[in-house]
Structures are given as C-alpha cells and as structure tokens.
Amino acid sequence: MDSGKRICELKARLSCIRNEELEIMNELCALEAAENTVSAAKALAEDKLSLEEIRRYSRQLLIPEIGTKGQRQLRDSSVLVVGTGGLGSPCALYLAAMGVGTLGLVDHDTVDYSNLHRQIIHTEAACGVSKVVSACTGLSRLNPLCRVRAHDVLLDSSNAKEIMRGYDLVVDATDNAATRYLINDACVMLNLPLVSGSAVRLDGQLTVYNYNGGPCYRCLFPTPPPVDAMANCSETGVLGVVPGVIGCLQAMEVVKVLTGRKAAEDPNLLIFSYKSQPHFRSIKLRSRKPTCAVCGDIPTVKELVDYAAFCGSGPNDNAPDWKILDDPSQRVSCTEYNRVASDSMAKHLLLDVRDEVQFDICSLPNSLNIPIDQFDQRRDELEQAIRELDGAPVYTVCRRGNLSQLAVVYIRNKLGYNQCYDIAKGLVGWQHEVDSDFPAY
C-alpha cells in the first residue's frame, strides 16, 4: 500500500478514536455533574501520599517549599477555574499536572478553530465541542488522579454562588468586565481568594484578590471601564504565548495560596509586556478599602447584582453592532453590494477602512484601503479617488459594518460627497451571505 493512502487511513482511524473519547467524556461530564459536590470529592482525601503520587510528583516533592506537606495540601484542595480559554487552558493543565485534587471548570462556549493557537488544552478534533468537555478530556489524559468537575454553563448571578461554594479558591480566566465583577463579588461574599489574570495583544496582568487582608477587584476598580475601552482577543488579537505566560503564573499563585506561602507577601499587581525590557514589573497594592461597596466596612452590595447592566455589556456582547447611520438608505446589504460588484458596468469605489494588518489578511477584489484613522492624513488621496468617480457611488466596508458607518459620516459631512453607502455587516456578513469561502478571522 502506498504511504499516502496509509496516512489517510490512519488519520481517519485516529479521528474516530478521538470522537469516541469526546463522546465518552461528554456523557461522563453530564453524569458527574449530577453528583457535582466538591465535598464528596474531598472526603476521599487521605493523610498520606500513595505510591503512585510519590512516583508522579517526585520532582516536586524534592522542593522544600512543597515537600509531602505541600503536595498533600494541593491534593486536598479544590480549585474552580472560570473560563477554559487562553488563560484557563495553561492554568488548568498545570494545576492538574501538579496535583491539585479537585478542579472545577466553568465555560459555556464551544471550541472554535481560532482558539487553537493559544487555548492549548483543546485539540483540533474538539472544534465545535463544549469547552469544558474538551478540557476535561485533556486533563484526565494528563492526570487521572485529578478529579474534574464540569460546569458547562454561563456563570451569572443566578448560579455563581451555588457553583463556587465549597471550592477553596477561584481562578478568573475570563475575558469580560461583567464576569470579572460577578466573580469578585461572589468571592468576597463566600470569602474565597481570587487569582485573577488578563491578557490581550502583547500584554498581560495578574493579581490575587480578596486574600489575607488584601483588596478585592472593586477596591481597585470601583466603577467599570467604558464599554469601548474593554479590549478582547477577537477584536484586538493576542499572541498565543501571552495568555500562556499569565495562565502559568496564575497556576503558580494558586500553589502559593494553597500551601500558605502567599500569606507572607504584600498584595501586588504584576504587569507583563512582550515589548518592555524587563518583561515584568510589579506594583504594590493598597490593602482593602474600608469604603469598598462589596468588601468595605459598610457594604452596599450584599447580593449579586445584574452585572451586564452594571457594566453596560454582558459576557456575550463582545462585538456590539453600532447604529450610527439612522437612515437605511445610506446602507446596503452584502447581497446588494454583490450585485453592484458583479455588474461590470456599475462604476464605483469600494473603500476598505480597516487597518493595514487586517486588510493584509483578506480583502474583496478591487478595494482601496485607507484606514479610517488615516482619513485626515490621507484626505488628498481620498478626494482624488472620489473625483475620479464622476459622481458614481462609494461603498465603504470594514470587518463588521461598524467603522464603515463612521466612514460614510466622514465622506458625506466632511467631504460633502453624498453618493456614499456603508456595506452593512461588513466582511463577516459577506462570508455569511455571499461567499462562504471568504476567510473569516
């Protein structure tokens, strides 16, 4: 048999085995969720390390800071990791590998192809599968001694305390303000230390909140950031290893708290940047703020609230659709623009207003790229392109149909050219409505 054919055969067999593994894990997670009490798992803890544990953790046992005492502390502990994405993947993997006895995982999402460059607990075979199911599969392969509890839900005010109660510590590995405040407040109410991380583009941060007299998240950030100031990976991008660095450090802080070493340290905020030299700097934090709304002397937030309302956006509102152009006649759908583009007689200008990095990834044929933030600087070029149209229309396009609306406002109001229309839903819409082979990013 030729080797090409054999490779295809082996790949097909492997894919069947992987699918079966995911199916088994799915059923197991669902059954275990029914008896999901952390205390039941904890009752299994024993005084001594087993032979298997000594063999597995021997290199760690040799470290005086851990030793058999620290290893038992890890084994007898339960940690909840909220979010099994860029931060949660390395964090959960290391916690399981190092011997944390019980790990709870919360996520409501499924694995996407664009997650794989950084969410290293998931594999290509798991695309489309629940993230917690996929993560449980990864963890149980790595260390079957670790008991994994799957919470395949969106963490919100109605379920957070119930899910978090009973764990010794919570890791925030999520990506949105509403969930950060929710987790923080629930940790304060349940008196749980919180190891919090964040990572976007080339930068990351790490803090341990609500621990040993230190501040909570609200002590530092009493009011949420403006909605458009919250960067997330799908909009701004992230270098794969950056959440890897922060997620690993989160796992390290968890070990310190669980083995009692963290108690000797002052609270601080660690800031990481790919570009700066050295890469890390640390800022000392104040202790708990007596006027804090949740952990202060006279708390005003005594129950979990509506965090989407508090922050102005919820966990699923990462890319809101802006409504800048009220007049529908100033917008065309992707299907309508496709008709224009397919008509060779229809003279027009297609103006792509995304930044150059995005334009480089993919673009529609015959488009002129002038990023919206260069409009003032390249105004002559823009006006020249419009003059050459002899009154024919300009269509503006961007990734989702948000910036392209601002471009229409600019061209109509500042350049006084009214034959200008925005392509609603942008290139994402183009991929859905017109060309499913157009690259999505």
Ligand SMILES: Nc1ncnc2c1ncn2[C@@H]1O[C@H](COP(=O)(O)OP(=O)(O)OP(=O)(O)O)[C@@H](O)[C@H]1O
């Ligand atoms: N309230 C929540 N409940 C459960 N899971 C949450 C909640 N908020 C965020 N998450 C999860 O936290 C994880 C954060 O991962 P990450 O920041 O790497 O982004 P992502 O959402 O997976 O990817 P991208 O931003 O590229 O679409 C996601 O898997 C997300 O589903």
Ligand SMILES: [Zn+2]
């Ligand atoms: Zn506080």
